[in-house]
Amino acid sequence: MIKLATIETISQFEGQDVTINGWLFNKRSSGKIHFLQLRDGTGFIQGVVVKNEVDEEVFEVCKKLTQESSLQVTGLVQKDDRAKSGFEILVKSVKPVQIAQEGYPISLKEHGTDFLMENRHLWMRSPKQNAILRIRDEINLAIRMFFHDRGFVLVEPPIITPSSCEGTTELFEIDYFGENAFLSQTGQLYAEAAAMAFGKVYSFGPTFRAEKSKTRKHLNEFWMVEPEMAYVDFEGNLEVQEQMIEYIVQRVLENKQIELKILDRDTAYLEKIKAPFPRITYTEAVNMLQEGNYEFQWGDDFGAPHETFIAEKFKKPVFITHFPTKMKAFYMQPDPENPEVILGADLIAPEGYGEIIGGSERIHDLEFLLKRIEDEKLPTELYEWYIDLRRYGSVPHSGFGLGLERTVAWICGIDHIRQTIPFARTLNRVYP
Template sequence: MAIFTTIEEISKYDGQEILLRGWLYNKRSSGKIHFLQIRDGSGFLQGVVVKNQVEEEVFKVCKELTQESSIEVIGIVQKDDRAKSGFELLVKDVKPLTIAEEGYPISLKEHGTDFLMDHRHLWMRTPKQNAILRIRDEINLAIRLFFHERGFILVEPPIITPSSCEGTTELFEIDYFGENAYLSQTGQLYAEAAAMAFGKVYSFGPTFRAEKSKTRKHLNEFWMVEPEMAFVDFEGNLKIQEEMIEYIVQKVLQNKQYELKVLDRDITKLESIKAPFARISYTDAVEMLKKADFEFEWGDDFGAPHETYIAEQFDKPVFITHFPTKMKAFYMQPDPNNSEVVLGADLIAPEGYGEIIGGSERIHDLDLILKKIQEENLPQELYEWYLDLRRYGSVPHSGFGLGLERTVAWICGIEHIRQTIPFARTLNRVYP
């Protein structure tokens, strides 16, 4: 009896007869041999069907198979160093489960990006897209393991909120039973509340930004992990961030070598990602840009060219710290030595991938947070619950937010963030 397994586990069965269930990704023939490219969701494998080694009906079935037909395949696993998986299958029997219709939209030729995004439900079946999303899954798991191993509690903040958490207007407004409500930009404020109950928490879920941006680094719906930690200061916050990034990258290197190979990723650039990371103040970064002939003034926000240039001066991610207070959200703690800047930092990824983390120490003083809310003309009544966190047992605390999709794009080495999420939501795309 053939042993049922998956392509991902095939190395365990060298020389043995196995059963696979999957789909025909592609095939080619040379008269007396069919070469079947089989995928089963866990990987891709070549099956070789030799005419004089199988029943006549089996060889005929293989000839009639169409792209993406679902099949059961029995064969002998053989080591093959030429294959990316390291193995191929000497096929003995093929049983069609369903024969796919002719004219599969994503034929094995060049297609435009808009066409591929219109067929995202099918595009993710291809090797590179499949590898990206499998690496996303590994990063997702690594994040959860990192925090679980360190005693953090997962909390789920609401997606529907009564106000902006960051005081911006880039919100998706909804009618909530006759009242105005918004899709959440961040779970941070709610995570802060949970941190005062549990000490160390993180939220991990979808967030929404109504930015009318078309850049390769922006989505209107994306996932963020947002830890919040009681009794952790600015320095402690940076330390946990760099430890997390090292942990994530090393987990991908450990468990997703095949997928990185499919993507032709230069893993030497990932192997060097070890804590600690360099730090540069916003003020020093401005001077660096000016010396490089960028037109940039203190108080300006960094764009992609600025972040890329700064990142190129380092071989690992780099923290940019102590941003101008006026640039950042109302809840960030001012530097006690210089109230013009905050105890906040962005972590910039190498290779032009830009900011992947933003974080800060939070204001824990009631009077100061009240002043900030008033200065930004925020409706205080909607933040009363948040102010209660300062009224009842306030402590110094810190947190940050990591964008999952930007992190996936960097680790995979792919150009556009829209490929890092199963179904992207961008300025002009809400289908499929």
Template sequence: MKTTISNVKNHVGEQVTIGCWLANKRSSGKIAFLQLRDGTGFIQGVVEKSKVDEEIFKKAKQLTQESSLYVTGVVRVDERSPFGYELGVENIEIIHEASDYPITPKEHGTEFLMDNRHLWLRSKRQHAIMKVRNELIRATYEFFNDQGFVKVDPPILTGSAPEGTTELFHTKYFDEDAYLSQSGQLYMEAAAMALGKVFSFGPTFRAEKSKTRRHLIEFWMIEPEMAFYQFEDNLQLQEQYVSHIVQSVLKNCSLELKTLERDISKLEQVVPPFPKITYDDAIALLHKKGFNDIAWGDDFGSPHETAIAESFDKPVFITHYPTSLKPFYMQPDPNRPEVVLCADLIAPEGYGEIIGGSERIHDYHLLKKRLEEHHLDEAAYKWYLELRQYGSVPHSGFGLGLERTVAWICGIEHVRETIPFPRLLNRLYP
């Protein structure tokens, strides 16, 4: 019977055949231990000389790393294994014999591994990270579908910059200028006026010449927008969503988190409500912690976000940033127009901002004024202004960066490991 590694739990005591690759092996004189992988998981195959034909045992001893195989054997419970099962191998059929596989069990430098990313993905650690990423994606669709959201796909090619920045990838769109999308937000606002509650999930691009461990040139964003949602409604949805995806990973990826040696006690605390701190209070907190160089009106860098997060054991909202620091579309606080009704959600353990969100300006005249203040071409935003002319309502939204969230949940140092083929400042290969 053909099966997969992830499904062997249903075949204890039965003979099965698994199509797989040899990840690694070790052997003594009379027994060979084969570390097998098939994409769904990893299992140890045990080949005992006394129980197989001499040819099979010789084949097992000579197998090379990453050779592809059909392995037949009986599934056994193995309480010593994190996976819980092993395979008593009875037959091996070689599909393709690999030679000189470049990634060996020894230590390799990061650049070497990145040059071989197409092969590095096969390793146990990278497999675990990709499985956690997949669970976050699955849980995201589950959450928003259960909440009555409609998935909408905004364009990747746009004629303007939603954030009003110059860090854009420019291309020619026949005889006019176009840019790779930095965010689907403005289009999602239009969709929310049609469908109520919407979310997008797609690639975004930032031509930012940054080399930090938190930045990618191409990354994936989850961007919900909700009609009739005000500032506090938006924060409540965010904490429900983040809690849902974290708890889903804890429930469905326990083996992967073990592989990554993740301290799950910190993730288990990620349940609503999340603490909130205003920008004003965050500045005061930083001064108490010795960051005397930061003044009101300055933006926070990674060290500042980390220092703020250290004061809490859950993700923390920093709210009410100065209007001057944020994009043109954010709604001012009616009681204090020098700050906006926005929040950044800062992950614990030094992982920084994973969500940026706000209530959006819904007044036509105020939005028109903001476009002028930011020196943005009103003609390019004509359609966006029209959303405020035809049945405007209070509305809010946010964007979550998938890769930063994966890095935090997995407890890994750099976002380059959180996406299958990272695009970095000096890397477009493979």
């Protein structure tokens, strides 16, 4: 009986006849041979149809196949060192499921970005886009496994919230049955509540920022993983972050070599990603920029050129620690030895990909938190539940947020974050 196989597992079937359920990505012919570029959602492989080795009907069917026709292909799996998959299929039969209409929008020529994003529902079928999203899936799984294996509990914070978590005005406001509400920009405050119940937790879900940004590093809807840990201080927080990044990168290197090859990713950079990571203070970073002839003052926020300049000094991700307190959110714990800076850090990825993690130790003192809320002129009544966490069993605790799409962009080595999510939501795009 012929076995049903996937391209991803094709190496297990060398020398055997298999059937693949998939689609025709491309086709070329030379009189007596059809070369079928097949895809099945798990990978891409070439099927070779030799006229003298198949029924005449099979060869004629292959002539009629159009780009993206769905089909079932049966044939012999044989080794081919030239192929990225390492194998090809010597086709014996082809059964069309549907002959696709002529004029498939994404032909095999160059297309502009706007056109490709307009046809994102089809563009993701192409090898590079497919590889990016399969690596995203691996990173997603790695994150969940990392936390699960270390005793973290997954919690799901609400997407609709009554207030800003970070004190900004860049929120999507909605009418919630006659009341003002917002799409969440972070699940952090809710994760803090869960940490006081479970000790170690993480949330993982979509977040929304109404920033009118057009940079290659910004989306208006993106995914964040946000762990919170009771009885963990600033140093312990950094250790979890670097261990997680090492774990993610090494899993991708282990499990997604074919996808990385499709993307022409230089994995030499990724192979160096092992904990611990270098650390510099914000003040040291400012001095570094000034010595590099940047007009940058203490208290300024880093832009993309600044982060890139700093990252180029290191071969691994680098922590920038102890930012000015006035720059950061109200809940971040100031350094007891220097209250002008916080016990927090941003993790900057190499190769110009910028910040991928932001985190800190959280304020756990009730009176000090109340003062920070007052200083920021936040509506206390909307934060009563959050303040309760300091009234009833408060402990030192820490957490961070990692942007999934920025991490995918860095590991894949791609130019723009819009390619890292199945359907991007940007300043000028909400379709498809």
